[in-house]
Structures are given as C-alpha cells and as structure tokens.
C-alpha cells in the first residue's frame with residue numbers, strides 16, 4: 001500500500017485526509033507544528049488500522065523547511081507516493097492593517113513551502129513514473145476577495161501552479177489535483193479571526209470530513225481541479241462569465257462583518 005505525506009495533519013481538513021488514507025490501509029507521514037497531536041493519532045491509528053504512521057513536527061512557515069522535510073523523509077528511507085500540501089492559513093481584515101510578519105509567514109507557508117515541497121517530491125515521482133500530488137487551494141482561488149486580499153492571492157497561485165504542473169507531468173504517470181473547498185468548519189476561522197464575516201455561516205459550511213472524502217477521491221482519480229459542493233461549482237463557473245467589478249462588489253459584501 002502507498003505512503004502519503006500530509007502537511008497540516010494535526011487538525012481540520014488535513015487530519016481528515018490522513019484518516020481517509022489510513023482507513024484504506026495506507027501508511028502516512030504526518031507533518032505539523034503540534035507534534036503531540038500527531039503522536040496521539042499515531043498511537044490510535046497504528047493499533048486500529050495496522051498501518052505505519054510517521055510523525056514529523058515542523059514549522060513549515062520557516063524558510064528552508066521543505067528541504068529539511070524532504071531530507072527527514074529520505075533519512076527514514078521512506079518513499080512518498082502521495083504528497084498532500086494542505087497546511088495553510090488565512091488573514092482577515094484590511095490589508096493595510098495586517099500584521100506584516102504574519103502576512104510574510106502566510107506567503108511562506110501557503111506558497112513558498114508548498115512550491116518547494118512539490119518541486120522536491122515531483123522529481124522522485126516522475127522518475128518512478130507514478131505519484132499523486134494534492135495542493136489544497138480554495139474557492140477563493142477563482143477571484144480576488146477583499147478583506148482576505150493576500151490569502152485569496154496565495155490560493156490563486158496554488159490553483160494556477162497546480163493546473164499547469166498537472167499538464168506538464170500527467171503524461172508521465174503523475175497527477176496534480178487542486179482541491180478547492182468553500183467555507184469549511186475547521187480551525188481556519190479561529191486562526192484567521194473571521195467568525196464575524198458573513199461568509200462564515202455554520203448552516204452553509206461543509207465539514208472537514210466531507211471535503212476530505214471528496215478531495216481524496218478526486219486526487220485518486222487524477223482530477224486536475226476539484227471544487228467541493230454544487231453551489232461552489234456553480235459560483236466558480238459563473239465567476240468566469242461575470243465582470244470583475246461585480247465579482248469584487250459581491251466578494252466584498254460577503255466578506256464584510258455581519
């Protein structure tokens with residue numbers, strides 16, 4: 001059975017993606033800063049599912065962390081068949097008022113580390129002519145989002161990067177899937193301090209488990225872009241046909257506080 005490396009596996013969508021894989025009997029390499037949580041899952045999953053769970057506690061917003069992670073995986077003699085770049089966070093509010101250090105950390109985690117990990121692992125996959133990569137993007141990848149200005153821009157990068165890379169490598173047995181969830185219940189809203197935003201409406205939000213199940217299946221089928229939920233699929237389609245000024249107006253409206 002294959003080995004999947006999942007970043008941001010200590011909670012939310014990443015935790016559920018890891019669970020999808022171990023339920024199918026696959027081994028996992030779990031990466032996040034909260035190592036104690038990952039160790040809890042290791043103890044539980046190894047006894048419940050009879051799989052191997054490797055734990056690597058690491059801050060992936062640090063420059064050079066992707067190389068460090070690739071080295072740590074090689075040192076353990078592991079082969080990564082599936083790479084899931086899930087770790088990421090958002091910042092809510094006016095860009096001019098954002099904490100600059102935190103904004104730079106977001107660029108590092110959501111863009112730089114994701115890119116470097118993909119570059120490091122895709123080479124091994126292409127050489128083996130086999131591999132799956134999932135990059136967790138967002139419905140925010142499809143249009144600019146005022147009040148989540150920089151976050152949406154990082155996710156636009158992830159979608160563009162993933163689609164083009166999939167085109168480059170899919171003829172050699174490797175696929176790249178951009179998973180695009182809409183608002184989903186997880187630790188994301190706490191971290192981004194955005195509970196008052198109109199778009200955070202628990203009645204309309206998906207669960208991390210639903211998003212993960214959908215995304216995992218799409219990745220295994222080699223789907224290049226996987227938008228979760230019918231309403232999200234309709235809106236991301238309509239965005240392509242609607243003038244940018246209207247999209248920005250609507251985006252601002254749903255991003256504002258209630």
Ligand SMILES: NC(=O)c1ccc[n+]([C@@H]2O[C@H](COP(=O)([O-])OP(=O)(O)OC[C@H]3O[C@@H](n4cnc5c(N)ncnc54)[C@H](OP(=O)(O)O)[C@@H]3O)[C@@H](O)[C@H]2O)c1
Nearest residue numbers: 008010011012013032033034060088138183184186187188
């Ligand atoms: N929830 C949504 O509404 C939504 C919608 C669209 C896209 N997404 C995307 O989905 C992905 C997963 O987010 P989520 O919703 O599951 O949020 P979450 O519950 O906050 O989970 C984020 C995960 O990333 C890890 N992480 C954060 N900073 C890290 C760092 N510096 N180094 C290593 N790991 C780090 C966290 O672990 P530690 O804190 O233990 O490090 C945690 O496991 C993100 O890329 C997010 O942008 C979320």
